[in-house]
Amino acid sequence: MQKNKLAMCKRIFKGFQATKIVDDEKFLIIDWKNKDGSGEYAIRYSLDMEKGNFIITGDVGYCIASWHNHLTPDNLSKFLDNIGYFKEKIECWSEKYTYRYKDIKADLNMLKDDLLTDTDFTEGEIDKDFEEILSMADYIEAGMVAHPDLVEIYEKYYSDWYDSDFGTLGRRISDRIYLWAAGFQMAWQQLSKNTKNYYEISFTRNDNSKDEYSICIIGVKQPTRKEAEDFCKKDMIEFGYDNVSSVIEISKEEASNFFDMKNEQNFPVFGV
Numbered sequence: 001m002q003k004n005k006l007a008m009c010k011r012i013f014k015g016f017q018a019t020k021i022v023d024d025e026k027f028l029i030i031d032w033k034n035k036d037g038s039g040e041y042a043i044r045y046s047l048d049m050e051k052g053n054f055i056i057t058g059d060v061g062y063c064i065a066s067w068h069n070h071l072t073p074d075n076l077s078k079f080l081d082n083i084g085y086f087k088e089k090i091e092c093w094s095e096k097y098t099y100r101y102k103d104i105k106a107d108l109n110m111l112k113d114d115l116l117t118d119t120d121f122t123e124g125e126i127d128k129d130f131e132e133i134l135s136m137a138d139y140i141e142a143g144m145v146a147h148p149d150l151v152e153i154y155e156k157y158y159s160d161w162y163d164s165d166f167g168t169l170g171r172r173i174s175d176r177i178y179l180w181a182a183g184f185q186m187a188w189q190q191l192s193k194n195t196k197n198y199y200e201i202s203f204t205r206n207d208n209s210k211d212e213y214s215i216c217i218i219g220v221k222q223p224t225r226k227e228a229e230d231f232c233k234k235d236m237i238e239f240g241y242d243n244v245s246s247v248i249e250i251s252k253e254e255a256s257n258f259f260d261m262k263n264e265q266n267f268p269v270f271g272v
Helices: 004-011 075-077 083-089 101-118 123-135 137-141 148-159 176-192 225-231 234-239 252-258
Strands: 016-023 027-033 043-048 054-058 063-066 092-095 097-099 172-175 199-206 212-219 243-250
Touching: 004 075, 004 176, 016 176, 043 176, 063 083, 075 083, 075 176, 075 252, 083 092, 083 176, 092 176, 097 101, 101 137, 123 137, 123 148, 137 176, 199 234, 199 252, 225 234, 225 243, 243 252
Parallel strands: none
Antiparallel strands: 016 027, 027 043, 043 054, 054 063, 063 092, 097 172, 199 212, 199 243
16 A cells, blocks of 8 residues: 555544454454544444455445455455555445546646657647646546537547546546555454464474474464564574474464463463
């Protein structure tokens, strides 16, 4: 996600709190709203994990996106980093694009440079026509880029104007898509910090022996083997092991059955 867009979202969502409404094996519903109770920018996220459908409603508009496959909150959060990819998955939404005057003007300036380079039109002629287009910017801002008075000018430069830059004058992806994506990521990160997962970490030695030793750690996300080696370095040295051979998520019941979890509250937590 673009840094400036992410910064914008973080400013807007400062003071927001995530609340789980439903959380089971098939569905996850999260309310993301300001702690002060205000409904401004409040969003409800509904994730059908089994079908891969992601539904967004609230003060920032609505959206339905579909992956058509099993989709976990962790994977969804990663996918939302790529706004272009997220946009391709959206089936319907309340506003795809914006058409602002400043963006229309910026696009015309770029188009002017291309026309001066690639055609015989004079700068004065182009300026006169583009000023007329800007005088009708209200039509474009309202999504009426194909208004007859505008088309008359477009066709002077391109007969197939709709396939040219005239067809997308001022078009920008709506900021709401960034708010949806960043909001979910921030909400899920906030909730994940309060969620304990258990991982069995297995150690091996470099001497090719089959001797193996396992410990249980707690984490808010699953570590890679390299991350587990760094996190468990002290234990590996203490017990004389060199490598992490596997990292397996286990249930709390399995952790209690196979490991000494009496001092669980004092365990360091990976990923915090």
